[in-house]
Amino acid sequence: MQLAFGFHGSEAKVRDSFARQSLMxxxxxxxxxxxxxxxTITAPVGANALQQQGFGHAGLTFAIGDSAAxxxxxxxxxxAAEVMTAEMKINLMAPAAGERLIAEGWVVRSGRRLVxxxxxxxxETGADRVEVAILQGTMVTILP
Amino acid sequence: MQLAFGFHGSEAKVRDSFARQSLMxxxxxxxxxxxxxxxTITAPVGANALQQQGFGHAGLTFAIGDSAAxxxxxxxxxxAAEVMTAEMKINLMAPAAGERLIAEGWVVRSGRRLVxxxxxxxxETGADRVEVAILQGTMVTILP
Amino acid sequence: MQLAFGFHGSEAKVRDSFARQSLMxxxxxxxxxxxxxxxTITAPVGANALQQQGFGHAGLTFAIGDSAAxxxxxxxxxxAAEVMTAEMKINLMAPAAGERLIAEGWVVRSGRRLVxxxxxxxxETGADRVEVAILQGTMVTILP
Amino acid sequence: MQLAFGFHGSEAKVRDSFARQSLMxxxxxxxxxxxxxxxTITAPVGANALQQQGFGHAGLTFAIGDSAAxxxxxxxxxxAAEVMTAEMKINLMAPAAGERLIAEGWVVRSGRRLVxxxxxxxxETGADRVEVAILQGTMVTILP
Numbered sequence: 001m002q003l004a005f006g007f008h009g010s011e012a013k014v015r016d017s018f019a020r021q022s023l024m025x026x027x028x029x030x031x032x033x034x035x036x037x038x039x040t041i042t043a044p045v046g047a048n049a050l051q052q053q054g055f056g057h058a059g060l061t062f063a064i065g066d067s068a069a070x071x072x073x074x075x076x077x078x079x080a081a082e083v084m085t086a087e088m089k090i091n092l093m094a095p096a097a098g099e100r101l102i103a104e105g106w107v108v109r110s111g112r113r114l115v116x117x118x119x120x121x122x123x124e125t126g127a128d129r130v131e132v133a134i135l136q137g138t139m140v141t142i143l144p
Numbered sequence: 145m146q147l148a149f150g151f152h153g154s155e156a157k158v159r160d161s162f163a164r165q166s167l168m169x170x171x172x173x174x175x176x177x178x179x180x181x182x183x184t185i186t187a188p189v190g191a192n193a194l195q196q197q198g199f200g201h202a203g204l205t206f207a208i209g210d211s212a213a214x215x216x217x218x219x220x221x222x223x224a225a226e227v228m229t230a231e232m233k234i235n236l237m238a239p240a241a242g243e244r245l246i247a248e249g250w251v252v253r254s255g256r257r258l259v260x261x262x263x264x265x266x267x268e269t270g271a272d273r274v275e276v277a278i279l280q281g282t283m284v285t286i287l288p
Numbered sequence: 289m290q291l292a293f294g295f296h297g298s299e300a301k302v303r304d305s306f307a308r309q310s311l312m313x314x315x316x317x318x319x320x321x322x323x324x325x326x327x328t329i330t331a332p333v334g335a336n337a338l339q340q341q342g343f344g345h346a347g348l349t350f351a352i353g354d355s356a357a358x359x360x361x362x363x364x365x366x367x368a369a370e371v372m373t374a375e376m377k378i379n380l381m382a383p384a385a386g387e388r389l390i391a392e393g394w395v396v397r398s399g400r401r402l403v404x405x406x407x408x409x410x411x412e413t414g415a416d417r418v419e420v421a422i423l424q425g426t427m428v429t430i431l432p
Numbered sequence: 433m434q435l436a437f438g439f440h441g442s443e444a445k446v447r448d449s450f451a452r453q454s455l456m457x458x459x460x461x462x463x464x465x466x467x468x469x470x471x472t473i474t475a476p477v478g479a480n481a482l483q484q485q486g487f488g489h490a491g492l493t494f495a496i497g498d499s500a501a502x503x504x505x506x507x508x509x510x511x512a513a514e515v516m517t518a519e520m521k522i523n524l525m526a527p528a529a530g531e532r533l534i535a536e537g538w539v540v541r542s543g544r545r546l547v548x549x550x551x552x553x554x555x556e557t558g559a560d561r562v563e564v565a566i567l568q569g570t571m572v573t574i575l576p
Contacts (some may be wrong), residue, residue, distance in 0.1 A: 022193065059171075059207025066203060086234050091568060114374060235425075278396060335454060338453065343494075375521065431450065
């Protein structure tokens with residue numbers, strides 16, 4: 001993408017916002033990389049976040065994918081702005097099996113109000129990584 | 145929809161499967177109504193499932209909407225079958241603010257392998273209910 | 289839905305806009321019912337709009353479903369506004385086989401900038417109607 | 433992606449199928465590149481495929497994006513197989529303005545029955561190209 005705004009959103013702003021998301025703490029998620037327009041979040045396939053067959057729940061995969069995409073969008077917004085998900089679509093391609101999940105989110109198109117984003121989620125077991133989901137959606141800029 | 149299969153899936157099967165989803169317990173979710181092709185799940189807007197502004201996280205709304213839709217699909221499948229989400233799309237229309245969320249999922253089209261589903265999520269505060277999200281997606285029948 | 293704006297958009301405005309969509313003429317589509325927040329468009333399963341097996345092309349089904357949803361949104365917008373599709377998701381449930389397709393679009397949530405819409409497309413043969421697709425998406429209000 | 437099946441689908445099979453899609457002829461679309469898991473389709477922003485403001489209709493953008501993705505899937509299927517779209521999601525990021533549209537579709541995950549695909553559509557004016565849409569969806573393998 002072309003960065004439309006430059007990197008107004010500081011890394012600290014993104015990390016502070018993430019720290020206020022109690023669901024991320026509940027899921028044991030951690031924000032790793034924060035770059036302009038690109039954010040990575042990891043989470044264990046935790047015993048408290050499974051579906052009926054013992055794999056990571058689609059809600060877990062969605063939650064960290066959506067957050068990675070949302071913070072990628074926030075990283076390009078001006079300082080006073082907040083971000084909310086308008087809509088998000090996820091294709092689940094393999095069971096979320098492994099030690100941990102890695103969600104990478106990035107900005108495809110940054111408009112004034114609407115930011116089109118994508119994300120993908122990988123499941124990691126030892127040195128192996130399998131792509132388990134891809135996401136595509138729209139974030140909204142909320143101005144005060 | 146036309147019920148293609150009749151109601152093979154027993155209510156007990158759906159409730160047993162739900163009870164094995166540890167994420168639902170983590171979120172304080174409860175499965176309420178289980179009818180052929182229609183399932184309702186409720187969850188508090190709990191302190192452990194918030195986003196950065198104090199509303200319910202999109203991951204919470206998605207998780208119960210997706211589960212309600214998935215169990216609606218499972219309720220129409222034959223006894224030996226399992227269900228998995230192939231893809232799901234959510235439009236978030238209002239902040240998930242209130243005392244609790246109510247997710248209603250239903251089957252739109254039940255094919256042999258693919259089941260098209262929808263769901264909606266309401267936020268309840270006292271006697272007021274606001275529709276906060278709608279979901280549309282595809283469940284896959286997993287046969288042993 | 290709750291009509292947030294009343295019915296500013298006149299029926300004439302919607303019909304005039306539809307008449308300027310050359311793709312609709314190419315597909316032989318006709319706008320039928322125009323009510324506040326609800327629009328119906330019909331089109332033949334024409335010889336010029338088929339896929340490789342002789343059914344209506346997914347692009348035909350999408351085009352009239354998207355237009356029905358978009359005009360449902362426009363019907364609730366103020367007079368000066370234009371409408372554009374931000375995103376749309378379609379689930380195709382049966383082949384588009386029959387004499388003609390009927391697309392019904394409606395507004396689920398009408399915000400100031402974003403309008404959440406749904407649509408469904410039926411295939412009609414004689415007196416029989418089969419639901420062949422459902423759509424869910426977001427329209428954007430364009431103000432001059 | 434990892435090619436799960438090798439390249440059973442011949443280029444000729446894909447081109448023959450495309451030639452039978454009358455909607456593609458109606459839109460003036462042409463299939464360009466056919467590689468295993470990747471297909472490119474181009475179409476003019478033709479006078480017969482516009483929306484009310486004179487841009488290419490979302491139905492045009494969708495039709496060639498969906499076809500590019502579908503033929504990318506077909507290119508990896510065994511000879512006897514047919515392909516149909518189960519569901520597709522499109523984010524429209526800019527008006528389809530320009531001389532022609534270029535749709536690139538590719539396979540993300542090739543399963544036995546379900547193939548997860550993506551596509552993007554560019555608008556070209558002279559030497560300039562603008563990304564106007566991205567698509568993500570699921571194709572189904574139809575076996576005889």
